[in-house]
Amino acid sequence: MYFVGIDVGLYSVKSVLVDEERILLSRGVVSEEEGSKAAYRVFQEILKEGNIPEDEIASIVSTGMGRKEVAFANEKRTDQVCIARGAYYLFPSARTVLDTGAGGCRAMKLGDHGKLIDFSSNSKCAGGTGSFLEAAARVLQLDVEGIDSLALKAGSVSRVSSYCAVFAESEIISNIHRGFSKESICAGICESIAQRMHDVLRRVRIEKEVVLCGGVATNGTVVKMFEAELDFPVLVPKDPLMVGALGAAIIARDLIR
Structure with a gap:
């Protein structure tokens, strides 16, 4: 049997395909389409890539801010539940998770077996998010990757004191x-x-191991500075943008078992 998780975010849609034992495929697209159309397109693409008939998909779970738009999903789950599940699947030692996407910075505290026991976010402010990074890049006439590249070459730090974008x-x-x-x-x-990011994470009481995921986790300079704030290293998934979709796929599998 096969199971699919679909994460409909602010700017992109991600999908992960798993079977009863392992992760098989992942797919993500940046799209300006309606969430429902983009989600179905990504779903069809991942089926085509895996050469899997649609009727062999046993269960589909959607997540993300557009999860309710995915009419073909069997179940819908919140971002934090799916991110927590995906992070725990990748790193069973995880006890605290920070997701830094375009739409917000979210901290999650995990209990036994990866159960979500506490949650906090900075949804009212862009500081610590991908949107903050994108706004700064526009001012500097750079792309987001350019900020990371230039920051690595810095001999000093010109501090930005405001958290408001x-x-x-x-x-x-x-x-x-x-x-x-x-x-x-x-x-x-x-x-x-x-x-x-550190301020948001402290709200759920930091406990090792800490997993960092979401788009901002692809910025190596931010990761290093975040580790300096914590004074210990963090765990970063190979594909930090897919953690929510992965968690949704694992939950889809759990629903059948």
């Missing part, structure tokens, strides 16, 4: 006018995000 943009512009290098400004942006 709007005020932070003003600070970045001010630092440009004051003659700070792009490298130091990028390092300051990464540091600000790492500090905000």
